[in-house]
Amino acid sequence: MVRIFSALVLSCVSAISLADTLDDAKASGTLTLAVANEIPYGYLDSDGEAKGEAPTIALHTLDALGIDNVEVLVTEFGSLIPGLKAGRFDVIAAGMYINPKRCEQILFSNPTYTIGEGFLVKTGNPLALHGYEDIKANTELKLGVMAGAVEFGYAKDFGIALDQIITLPDYPSGVAALKTGRVDALAGTVLTMAELGSKSDAVELAQPFEDLVINGEKINGYGGFGFRPGDERLRDAFNTHLAGLIGSPEHVAMVEPYGFGTHTLPGDVTAAQLCTP
CATH class of the missing domain: 3.40.190.10 (Periplasmic binding protein-like II)
Incomplete structure (x- = not known):
């Protein structure tokens, strides 16, 4: 089940420190994603459903991890990293480019696509x-x-x-x-x-x-998922699932409706490489 929340609804939520987001999410079955309403990366359609390359892959990954109650928050792109660090949501699923400056602030999964x-x-x-x-x-x-x-x-x-x-x-x-x-x-x-x-x-x-x-x-951008510092286990769980998914026929079929495909595969490039100045 996917529930959609406006950024305004959660704007007053105080930052909280979770001992382990992955364990908490598995225990409750609930986790919160953030998108920036940017087609085709992560957005809500006319029916309020989460769509785009990043939410599609994230929902598939979370389901594989046993997390099926996913809340989707919409916020401006520039508020994604501050909101993640403040604890307003757990994962950035907006196709955010991985670069050294951002890596100083948050964790990233390995990339799921590359684009010009x-x-x-x-x-x-x-x-x-x-x-x-x-x-x-x-x-x-x-x-x-x-x-x-x-x-x-x-x-x-x-x-x-x-x-x-x-x-x-x-x-x-x-x-x-x-x-x-x-x-x-x-x-x-x-x-x-x-x-x-x-x-x-x-x-x-x-x-x-x-x-x-x-x-x-x-210059080609490589996009992935963002996580709070301290959520290495959640990031690693995403990476483990992505390793078997990205480039597979199932993955290509999932993202082709959004203009992605074999031509946007990231190859062997890793977040560690992209985070290195």
Whole structure:
């Protein structure tokens, strides 16, 4: 059974220290996930059901662990790590990229996918924006990024001026900013940008798109599940299950409806590697 909770409902919950989240969850059969309502990673559909790559895999994993009463909390992406650390939920199931900065704050499972970047632009791409270099080359342009997402760091590290980077609370706000001209492009993963582009005739995925390269390295994000420090046993239980699931025909069938598949498999890359600066 999956129960959906608004972030506001649990906003007053005090941080609590659990002796062992895995044991407690197995004893009660209950655990709380958090999503950021970002298609196709983790969101609620029109019926209030948890959908997306991360919740689908998480629910499958938790069921295998004997935990079948799963509460799903919706919060802004930028509130995921603070909320996890405050004890408002137990697992981040939002397709969050694993990187050293985040690894300093929370634990991560091994990745379940890898994906590249993309831009959302006005239909017809009137400014011919096909990559981060196009924004950097014209200081009059503004690039929208979601608060708490990796694209802010990507843009800064690429050399785009800080006054060109506009931080927005979520992607619907980003689409609105693009439509009104507050930003000239919205940055995010290619799957998210394609999904947003499919919902409005006013915007589209920028195609073709130049691979993002920083310091000679092509940038691909690797996403996984987030856990509180101290919940190593829960993280390890996820990793054990994921090791037998990721890349299997069952896994591919589970995630293909969301645009993932064999082309987004993470290979042998581990969280330990991604957490290393």
